Amino acid sequence: MGASKTHIFSPTHNELAHAAKVLAHPARVAILEYISKQDACICNDLVDVIGLAQPTISQHLNEIKKIGLLKGTFEGKNLCYCINQERWEELQHSFHQFFSNINRNCC
Amino acid sequence: MGASKTHIFSPTHNELAHAAKVLAHPARVAILEYISKQDACICNDLVDVIGLAQPTISQHLNEIKKIGLLKGTFEGKNLCYCINQERWEELQHSFHQFFSNINRNCC
DNA sequence: AATTAATATTGCAATATTACGATAAAGATA
DNA sequence: TATCTTTATCGTAATATTGCAATATTAATT
Incomplete structure (x- = not known):
């Protein structure tokens, strides 16, 4: 009746789906890209930049944080978000695996 | 009021988000993987295999089709779904780009 | 034409997501 | 301490997604 039956799927499938969900909103894609493009860590012009x-x-941001893609540290006045490089590469690897493991000699 | 404001985001961000949405459910990940693993194209044991x-x-399947990831052809009695290789590689490339374009020298 | 098997559509209920105004909390500054 | 700035949380409304029973459609078989 409307709730995803996550229990019937493998951890691998659930984890990829879970990660994909975070990227499944353009605001979150834009936020991730923006944060990553800042050499320095001073964030949250986000409200102006994104337009929400x-x-x-x-x-x-909380959704992105929940999957572990952000490291947050305080620096002076402002909370500072950065990409969690380790986690980033983990997800990168998951997606890479998924896209590579596909058999294409069909039809 | 609940509707995603897609118009305020760039085509690139919207497209990646749109693709991610398709992968954002474990059933669809499982379906894609299963279809790809069949050397032959006879599908739809899916109901039994997936368990929905x-x-x-x-x-x-329709969601997956809408984003262009499936080619469907009739072969004898059964409708046959296969991975659309071209589109697959397009999405693979989009995700690869997204994950590569991230600046990690921060914090 | 009637039957069977596979797939699609409809309708509906439960749940999840998206968005924002109002408000709270935390820390810096006057 | 009062104020300002920044970020988080609450409450709520609108919309989207998930899932399935019932039903329709489609194509092959009898």
Whole structure:
């Protein structure tokens, strides 16, 4: 009746789906890209850059955080978000695996 | 009020998000993997293999089809789904680009 | 033409997501 | 301490997704 039956799927499939879900909103893609493009860590011009309200940005950041893609540290006044490189490469690998493991000699 | 504001994002971000959405459900990940692993094209044991009702599988297949990842052809009695290799590689490339374009020298 | 098997569509209920105004919390500054 | 700035949380409304029973469609077989 409307809830995903995650229990019937393998951990691998669930994990990839879970990661994909984070990338499944353009705001989160844009946020990740923006954060990564900053050499310095001073963030949250995000509200202006992305064009969504501050609570909405905060929620999206939280989704990204929940999957471990952000490291947050305080530096002076502002909270600073950075890409968690280790986790990033983990997900990169998962997607790479998924796309590579496909058998194409069909039809 | 609940609807994604896709118009405020770039085509690139929207397209990646759109593709990610298709992978954002374990059933669809499992379906794609299963189809690709069949050397021959006779599909739709899917209902048994995946463990969801036939209409649900049909809907998931439709999502996958909508983004162009499936080629469907008739062969004898059964409809046959195969991975659309060209589109597959397009998406593979998009994800690869996204994951590579991230600047990691921060924090 | 009638039957069978496979797939698609419809309709509906449960749940999840998206968005934002209002408000709270935390820390810096005056 | 009062104020300002930044970020988080709450509450709520709109929309989207997930899942399946019932039903329809399609094509092959009898």
